[in-house]
Amino acid sequence: MKRTTLPRMTASATFGREPYVVAAAGALDAMPAQPARRSEPVDHPRAEGKLIARIEQADLPEGVPLIISKAGDRMAYNPSAINALDARLAYNIYVDFTEGQQIDGLRELGWNAKDATSRELYATVLDKIDRSGDAPGVIARVVELFGQARAEADAADARCPRYRWCTETGKHAEHTGETITATCQDAYGDPVLHATLMHWDDKGVRVGLLEHDLTPDEARTTLAELRAHLDAVEKLIDAAEAGE
Ligand SMILES: [Zn+2]
Secondary structure (H helix, E strand, O other): OOOOOOOEEEEEEEOOOOEEEEEOOOHHHHOOOOOOOOOOOOOOHHHOOOEEOEEEEOOOOOOOOEEEOOOOOEEEEOOOOOOHHHHHHHHHHHOOEEOOHHHHHHHHHHHHOOOHHHHHHHHHHHHHHHHHOOHHHHHHHHHHHHHHHHHHHHHHHOEOOOOOOEOOEOOOOOEEEOOEOOOOEOOOOOEOOOEEEEEOOOOOOEEEEOOEEEOHHHHHHHHHHHHHHHHHHHHHHHHHHHOO
């Protein structure tokens, strides 16, 4: 693109560390317009009182990140000097413009973004729109990508399809259930008699009890032994109460 000598003025705001130098109004009028783009806005209610802007990327002289046409309805910026979001925010200092509801919405979201990552995201989307000239296409693709990300996140949160007792979510090969303990504690304040279900290999479901991984049959045997033991403990209590 042909480089012209441009008069300059300094923007009244800074984006990032450097105050941006913006070429004076009128400088852009010397530059040929880019071919028609699909991102060019059409009339819509919100355009009332605002200039319908045409924004494009351009190879501008060193130190000039963006230039604005005399009428203010056209802005060109150098994407290697200023990103698509900051260029719009700087332009907005001079001109109350609209690019149509969708792109205006992206600009507003970028302006209100709380963190650098979100700002970068909106800057990237706007950059893709400016590069492709296809705002509806880019926005549709972004919506689709967000939908996919949401679906993947939902799948990651999905409950185990194999076992009702399994607390693992998403894709997993080792199934583990919730660990339960007796409501009483030992003298150290630790819970006792941990028990859980698991299925970690091809041996089937195991019952975790007394630090063993037991088959259901083995677990029943152990439980019977524990019950017999508790009966024996109860006999000790009986003896204590009898005071004999
Ligand atoms: Zn599972």
